[in-house]
Amino acid sequence: MLSQEPSGSPLRVAVIIATKGRPQALNRLLRWLEHQTLAPSVVVVSATESGDTGGPIAISQPVEYIYGSAGSCIQRNRALARIKDRADVVIFFDDDFAPAATWLERCASAFASDRNIVGMSGMVLRDGAQAEEISWDEAKRLIGTPGDVTIPTFSESIELYGCNMAYRVSAVRHLRFDERLVLYGWMEDKDFSRLAGKSGRLVDCSTLLGVHLGLKSGRVSGRKFGYSQVVNAWYLHKKGILSVREAWSNICMALLMNGAKSFGPEKHIDRLGRLVGNLIGLGCLVLGRGRPEKATEL
Numbered sequence: 674m675l676s677q678e679p680s681g682s683p684l685r686v687a688v689i690i691a692t693k694g695r696p697q698a699l700n701r702l703l704r705w706l707e708h709q710t711l712a713p714s715v716v717v718v719s720a721t722e723s724g725d726t727g728g729p730i731a732i733s734q735p736v737e738y739i740y741g742s743a744g745s746c747i748q749r750n751r752a753l754a755r756i757k758d759r760a761d762v763v764i765f766f767d768d769d770f771a772p773a774a775t776w777l778e779r780c781a782s783a784f785a786s787d788r789n790i791v792g793m794s795g796m797v798l799r800d801g802a803q804a805e806e807i808s809w810d811e812a813k814r815l816i817g818t819p820g821d822v823t824i825p826t827f828s829e830s831i832e833l834y835g836c837n838m839a840y841r842v843s844a845v846r847h848l849r850f851d852e853r854l855v856l857y858g859w860m861e862d863k864d865f866s867r868l869a870g871k872s873g874r875l876v877d878c879s880t881l882l883g884v885h886l887g888l889k890s891g892r893v894s895g896r897k898f899g900y901s902q903v904v905n906a907w908y909l910h911k912k913g914i915l916s917v918r919e920a921w922s923n924i925c926m927a928l929l930m931n932g933a934k935s936f937g938p939e940k941h942i943d944r945l946g947r948l949v950g951n952l953i954g955l956g957c958l959v960l961g962r963g964r965p966e967k968a969t970e971l
Contacts, residue, residue, distance in 0.1 A: 684781045685714040687760035687842075691748035692720050692768040696727030698888055699768045701809050707732050711778035713764075717755050719748040745858035746850035753849070760842050767836040769801075769886040771812035779880045780839050783825050791844035791873030792866055793881070794833040801887025802836070806941065812884035827876040835862030836885045844872045853908070853965045856893045859901040860923075864914050895943025897968045899950020902927040904963045927951055 688706065692699045699718065706716060716736045720726050721743040729738060741751050749765065756763060762784050766772065776795065784790055798815050801807040807815075848868055854861045866875060903924050910920035931948040938944035950971065957963040 684761045684785055685759065686711065686762045686764065686777050686781050687756040688713045688716045688764045688766060688777070689749060689752040689756070690716065690718050690766055690768055691745050691752065692718060692725050693743055693748075694725060695768050695888060696725060698886070699726055700730055702766065702768055702770065703730060703732055703734075703736060705771060707734060708774050709772075709777045710775050711781060713777060714760055715756060717752040719752040721748070744852065744855050746852045746854050746861050749850050749861075750852065753845075757842060757846055762839055763842050763845070764839040765835065765837070767885065769888040770836045771809060771816065771884045771886060772837065773816045773882040776837075776881050776883060779825065780878070783827070783876075783878050783880070784839075784841055786825075787827075787874070789874050790827070790841070790876055792833050792838060792840045792869050792875045793827075793878045794830070794838045794876075795878055795881025795883050797834065797837065798882060798884050800836075800885045802885055803887070805939075806888050807884060807886045809886070812886060815884050816882055825878050825880040827874075827878055830875045830877050831867065831870065832863045833866035833875060837881070837883050838862060838866065840869055841873075845869050851912075854901075854905055855966055855969050856897060857901065859898065859905045860909055864909055864912070867914050889941035893968075894971070895946020896950040896953070896971045899927070899931060899947035899952075900954040900957075900968045900971055901950070901965065902931075902947065903951050903954030904957060904967070905965050907958055907963055908965050924951075924955075928955075 690702065712734055716734060718726060718736060718738045720738060720740055722740060726738055739751055739755060762781055764780060783793060799807055848865060850861050850865050906915060906920045906923040909915045910917055928951050931944050931951055935944040935948050954963065
């Protein structure tokens with residue numbers, strides 16, 4: 674049964690997936706979406722070429738594929754333009770995020786319960802982006818079988834987590850992801866969600882369960898990523914999104930983490946490359962040349 678606004682109109686839910694270089698992960702996620710207790714009105718896959726998707730697959734839900742230049746921000750913007758008049762709620766999933774079967778239904782219900790909520794993220798049970806990557810089978814075990822519908826609890830937040838975030842379309846209709854945050858778009862979720870939060874509540878919702886696999890394939894080089902860790906943080910400060918304390922906290926944390934772990938790096942993370950990128954970024958900031966777009970040139 675569709676969740677409804679107080680007016681009684683059913684909420685239309687769209688899902689956007691920006692993807693590059695991970696067709697197997699994308700197809701697994703699309704299969705997972707077939708089992709949602711609330712079917713999306715449309716799923717838009719924003720890719721760069723047909724090789725990103727492995728070609729359209731036959732599933733029971735409407736999926737649209739669009740192609741264009743690479744970058745998480747520009748890819749999400751293309752998809753947003755596609756759905757803005759066709760949905761009431763838009764959900765962004767990373768292609769390596771495994772949502773519980775009730776994710777869409779409970780998300781729609783949460784938005785319908787409070788018109789002041791403009792955006793929400795769910796509860797990530799485990800995050801492979803912060804450690805070793807997680808398999809789809811392990812994600813299925815962690816999520817388990819959806820239980821009875823429970824009343825959600827909302828925790829106020831100042832920003833949302835980009836691997837699983839949802840917005841009321843009316844609140845973000847005129848917003849766009851900042852395309853100066855190129856490639857992986859480091860911190861684009863902070864930027865977009867904080868701008869959206871100026872018009873209403875941002876919350877973490879207790880009943881939206883999922884697992885972020887943190888697949889390492891398809892990631893940008895360590896040097897490019899390390900540069901973005903530094904320069905994007907300072908750029909968002911200059912833009913008025915982050916305080917100077919937040920910007921320097923993010924920069925210093927990246928330097929300390931990459932510096933310390935470069936002596937014994939994780940298997941799938943180029944810590945030395947990230948540290949070099951951090952130092953290049955710092956040098957550019959000192960010289961007044963810290964442009965987010967430079968990451969593409971490294």
